[in-house]
Amino acid sequence: MGVTVLVLVGVLLLVVGGCVCVVWAARGGPRWVRVVSSVTLGLAEVVGTLARGSGKSRSGSSSDD
Template sequence: MSVTVLVLVGVLLLVVGGCVCVVWASRGGPRWVRVVSSVTLGVAEVVGTLARSSGRSRSGSGSSSDD
């Protein structure tokens, strides 16, 4: 296995674990689960903001579907 595959598998496991913690925290899990859930939701919001801003910069001055 290459290092790239191992890194991708590690990231996938972190994402799945974060999603599990979000669901578990919504059902009243322990404190550490709520902390992991908050971190996961915060990272997701940052990634979403970055993706939207990079999408806007690539689209240039073309028409937007957000109208």
């Protein structure tokens, strides 16, 4: 396995773990789960904002014929 694959697997595990913590926190999990859930939701918001921002810059640079 290459290093890239290992990094991608690690990121995938972090994402899945974050999602599990969000669901667990919604059901009243321990404090550390609520902290991980807050971090996960905050990162998701940042990534969503960045994705929307990059989409606007790409659509603004294209021309309609």
